[in-house]
Amino acid sequence: xxxxxxxxxxxxxxxxxxxxxxxxxxxxxxxxxxxxxxxxxxxxxxxxxxxxxxxxxxxxxxxxxxxxxxxxxxxxxxxxxxxxxxxxxxxxxxxxxxxxxxxxxxxxxxxxxxxxxxxxxxxxxxxxxxxxxxxxxxxxxxxxxxxxxxxxxxxxxxxxxxxxxxxxxxxxxxxxxxxxxxxxxxxxxxxxxxxxxxxxxxxxxxxxxxxxxxxxxxxxxxxxxxxxxxxxxxxxxxxxxxxxxxxxxxxxxxxxxxxxxxxxxxxxxxxxxxxxxxxxxxxxxxxxxxxxxxxxxxxxxxxxxxxxxxxxxxxxxxxxxxxxxxxxxxxxxxxxxxxxxxxxxxxxxxxxxxxxxxxxxxxxxxxxxxxxxxxxxxxxxxxxxxxxxxxxxxxxxxxxxxxxxxxxxxxxxxxxxxxxxxxxxxxxxxxxxxxxxxxxxxxxxxxxxxxxxxxxxxxxxxxxxxxxxxxxxxxxxxxxxxxxxxxx
Ligand code: NAP
Numbered sequence: 001x002x003x004x005x006x007x008x009x010x011x012x013x014x015x016x017x018x019x020x021x022x023x024x025x026x027x028x029x030x031x032x033x034x035x036x037x038x039x040x041x042x043x044x045x046x047x048x049x050x051x052x053x054x055x056x057x058x059x060x061x062x063x064x065x066x067x068x069x070x071x072x073x074x075x076x077x078x079x080x081x082x083x084x085x086x087x088x089x090x091x092x093x094x095x096x097x098x099x100x101x102x103x104x105x106x107x108x109x110x111x112x113x114x115x116x117x118x119x120x121x122x123x124x125x126x127x128x129x130x131x132x133x134x135x136x137x138x139x140x141x142x143x144x145x146x147x148x149x150x151x152x153x154x155x156x157x158x159x160x161x162x163x164x165x166x167x168x169x170x171x172x173x174x175x176x177x178x179x180x181x182x183x184x185x186x187x188x189x190x191x192x193x194x195x196x197x198x199x200x201x202x203x204x205x206x207x208x209x210x211x212x213x214x215x216x217x218x219x220x221x222x223x224x225x226x227x228x229x230x231x232x233x234x235x236x237x238x239x240x241x242x243x244x245x246x247x248x249x250x251x252x253x254x255x256x257x258x259x260x261x262x263x264x265x266x267x268x269x270x271x272x273x274x275x276x277x278x279x280x281x282x283x284x285x286x287x288x289x290x291x292x293x294x295x296x297x298x299x300x301x302x303x304x305x306x307x308x309x310x311x312x313x314x315x316x317x318x319x320x321x322x323x324x325x326x327x328x329x330x331x332x333x334x335x336x337x338x339x340x341x342x343x344x345x346x347x348x349x350x351x352x353x354x355x356x357x358x359x360x361x362x363x364x365x366x367x368x369x370x371x372x373x374x375x376x377x378x379x380x381x382x383x384x385x386x387x388x389x390x391x392x393x394x395x396x397x398x399x400x401x402x403x404x405x406x407x408x409x410x411x412x413x414x415x416x417x418x419x420x421x422x423x424x425x426x427x428x429x430x431x432x433x434x435x436x437x438x439x440x441x442x443x444x445x446x447x448x449x450x451x452x453x454x455x456x457x458x459x460x461x462x463x464x465x466x467x468x469x470x471x472x473x474x475x476x477x478x479x480x481x482x483x484x485x486x487x488x
Contacts (some may be wrong), residue, residue: 025208
């Protein structure tokens, strides 16, 4: 392993992470991908642009370290992950600043992300030593059934820009705990956090080649080449449903196991009997964490007729009171969107809803730059066929729809190809659970605006994905059961 050329520098300094790919424990110099601060549009750094041959070298490195890593006692793997958790916690503030610079999110959101992200290393440090097998008598009485779990093998991990740290640790944690070596390809907009974490991993004692990180401007060819390599046995992807579909088709060619965390279109249901203040508090978290750039973000607010007007008034007041600005500026609650393209998309969805008869109660148009700003927006009377009812808004826009009955709102909640998350507010717990059972989603929050937890299974149904991350199940995505039929 080569020495880090900038050992004493702050992890918050973007230029520190600008010099190369991390393959086999070495930093490989390169340039080609600019990283832009969305709060100012200024260039923060330029990172290396991996070619197909760089990617295959990363697979070589992952292969070279695989046998030793899987043979390492689980307790030792766990201790490395636990040290990585400790280092992320020690450097939490610097990492939060770095996330805020490259992603734009408010520092409070970035701090929350680092705490959440680090927890995946602590959780999987604890799970690494609890991988259980099975022992049974065959029903026929002829033999015994013994089930062991092998690490699935070299894993390609692909992450989006909206949680640059947490989406990576949610994959690296279970993969390493299971005994797999990995190649991480972070999003081009937010690679600096991934490289910073790779440095911390090396400091924590992750052996060279066990975690490799590469950025590329040609994700299609680079990832396809890795999937075509028979040494790669796992693809774990978080991102849009469109790219997920493309990758599933690609992975089918070599029958690579896939875990897919894809897009969402979360409904947020408020019944007449809900605690209004609690529902508003929850709505603000479900909508505005990360300025709405979250796969679990409430995308459709369904509010029962008796409480609808009070909810719209309360939400409008709270949204209008938020401070918009650069994420790193003191007092900022809502940072910029990731790109100009994201602002254009949000603007289009709002304009289209307004043209269909919707009414904006606060916000409703992009803010002047520099930087990619869209204000917190509430919009009511949105037609059911508006595009924003069916597409991820991925921004600080809260559309509110009125409903009358339980059966009607379950039908509306399920009128989407997505099925990641849903929120239900009601003081009647049996109703909330009944409605939750009726909603086609992988995760239901009841009287809460946040469900993400490293100890719980995260994932969706329908076109929101395949498999689960986190919790006890997350590690199973990186293990293969091996069955022994035994006589003794
Ligand atoms: P994206 O455009 O799908 O990109 C995700 C990742 O895939 C990036 O690293 C991207 O690289 C890479 N990629 C793009 N095209 C590829 C290809 N042909 N082959 C291989 N990799 C490719 O998504 P995004 O805009 O970054 O993230 C937002 C989406 O992620 C939303 O839909 C959101 O709901 C979803 N998300 C889901 C979860 C979940 O847990 N379910 C969590 C967070 C986000 P480049 O950056 O280089 O293009």
